[in-house]
Amino acid sequence: MKRVVIFASGSGSNAENLIRFFQNRDNASVIQVLTNNPHAKVLERCKKLKVSALSFNKTALTDTDDVLNILKSNQPDLIVLAGFLWKFPEKILKAFPNRVINVHPALLPKFGGKGMYGMHVHESVVANKETETGITIHYVNEHYDEGAIIFQAKCEVLASDTALDVAEKIHKLEMEHFPLIVDKLLN
Template sequence: MKRIVIFASGSGTNAENLITFFKNSNKASVVQVLTNNPQAKVLERCKKLKVSALSFNKIAFTETDDVLNILKASNPDIIVLAGFLWKFPENILQAFPNKVINVHPALLPKYGGKGMYGMHVHEAVVANNETETGITIHYVNEHYDEGAIIFQAKCEVNSNDSAQDVAAKIHELEMAHFPRVVEQLILKET
């Protein structure tokens, strides 16, 4: 059975979707969720779904091997960033090469980089009168949103769409595609 560890920073809808998707799978399961936000709603979701969840601070993540050691103990086959906002440290990327993936709420390379997350992305898409946007699932490297692209899905942006409308469309794409892409990556390794 393949092991998935999720990193999240906020409400955890993508994390919950992944946990639920793999709940009855005989191929993989989410064994742990880690968050940098002790107030994150993802912690409540994990409690309800009976999945181990821990929060950590910046020192444990970037200045020590504490989070790395937690990951080594969890022995994940894949690490999934689902709304995780911190840049991933090199010690973890080196310990888990080509095992860390992220979902970004735009069609990279557009609207990527530091500070481009969530509503910031959707507001920029609307402000620039884009006619389409989407999601990008990509490998994580030492730079924000620059890892190799695994998968993209597109949606239309109408001229009267607000940033909230775009966010709702992106959320639908994430819910539909993210778990399946994770599953495909896991099956490829088998």
């Protein structure tokens, strides 16, 4: 059975979607969720879903090997960043080469980079009068949103769309495609 560890920073809707997707499968399961936010809603979701969840601070991620050692003990086949807002450390990327992926709420390379997450992305899409946007699932490397692209899905942006409208469309794409791509990568 393949093992998945998820990193999240916020509400955890993508994490919950992935957990539920793999709950009744015999090929893989989400074994743990790690968060850098001790107040993140993802912790509540994990408790309800009976999935191990831990929060950590910046020191544990970057200055010590605490998070790296947790990952090494879990031996994940795939590490999934689902709304994780901190830059991922190179030491973890080196320990798990080509096994760390992220979902980004835009069609990279557009609207990627430091500070481009969540509503910041959707507001930029609307402000730039884009006619389409989407999601990008990509490998994580040492630079924000620059890893090799695995998959993209698009949606139309109407002239009347607000950033909230765009966010809703992106959320639907994530819910539909993210678990399927994770499943495909595990097999």
